[in-house]
Amino acid sequence: MSPRLEIDDADDPRLADYRALKERHLNAEGGRFVAESERVVRRLLASALGVRSVLVTPPRLRALEDALAAPRPAGHPPAEDRPVYVASQPVLDAIAGFHVHRGCLAIGERPAARMIPAGARGVVVLEDLVDVDNLGAIARNAAAFGVDALVLSPRCADPYYRKAIRVSLGAVFDLPIVRLPSWPDDLHALRALGFSLVAAVLSPGATPLPRFEPPARWALLLGAEGPGLSPGAVLRCHHSVTIPMSTATGADSLNVATAAAVMLYAFTRR
Numbered sequence: 001m002s003p004r005l006e007i008d009d010a011d012d013p014r015l016a017d018y019r020a021l022k023e024r025h026l027n028a029e030g031g032r033f034v035a036e037s038e039r040v041v042r043r044l045l046a047s048a049l050g051v052r053s054v055l056v057t058p059p060r061l062r063a064l065e066d067a068l069a070a071p072r073p074a075g076h077p078p079a080e081d082r083p084v085y086v087a088s089q090p091v092l093d094a095i096a097g098f099h100v101h102r103g104c105l106a107i108g109e110r111p112a113a114r115m116i117p118a119g120a121r122g123v124v125v126l127e128d129l130v131d132v133d134n135l136g137a138i139a140r141n142a143a144a145f146g147v148d149a150l151v152l153s154p155r156c157a158d159p160y161y162r163k164a165i166r167v168s169l170g171a172v173f174d175l176p177i178v179r180l181p182s183w184p185d186d187l188h189a190l191r192a193l194g195f196s197l198v199a200a201v202l203s204p205g206a207t208p209l210p211r212f213e214p215p216a217r218w219a220l221l222l223g224a225e226g227p228g229l230s231p232g233a234v235l236r237c238h239h240s241v242t243i244p245m246s247t248a249t250g251a252d253s254l255n256v257a258t259a260a261a262v263m264l265y266a267f268t269r270r
Helices: 013-018 038-046 058-069 089-096 132-144 162-168 187-192 231-235 256-269
Strands: 004-007 032-036 051-056 084-087 104-109 122-127 149-152 177-179 196-200 218-223 239-242
Touching (some): 013 104, 038 051, 038 104, 051 058, 084 089, 122 256, 132 256, 196 256
Parallel strands (some): 122 149, 122 218, 196 218
Antiparallel strands (some): 051 104
């Protein structure tokens, strides 16, 4: 059983990781991230990632007892080494620096650098997606449609940033995430692994999605809203695919996360 430690001082030094979470100090160099909300913390506790501690209000502690009591995955420290800090809502808000209306936080350990799993059949590749909401939503979509990995260009946002994790509903805990060091040259490595690269574009010359037959192994490339995919990335792709739009409404594009969901549905249902 994890030790329960009552906290009544927002300046308690044991809670340094939780203090002022609006500041981006839980970065890759620190090897940590923060999970927020009961549903996300549950997913973290059930994942293979390390968990340093949990901070909850008394009502959330009662709701989380079953997840806290569950055995940790093999190779991780036992639950008794993971403190559970319990604080009233005002104290928790003072610690975090904002109103934590979900009453539940946890500090997790970032995974080591990942590789695309052997035998992967479909991956999503993102170029320069700096919006954490879109990144989190695409991670959630990728997990929902059984994508084997998420591949990021060097300038993509941090998938373990607090809001990205929350929007993904914790999908980033289980989805292998690979960051390419060189862009777009490292796309050749995906080609060498046997993936057919598919660019999601707005070009009228691209293949309409309903007429596209996904290859056996595919890598779907999506760019940031506005600029889309760079010419260098498109040049390295085997196919260019577009989602047909209604001409009556004047709309010419979808939100990138919505476009990802539409294309992943089409790819995986076939």
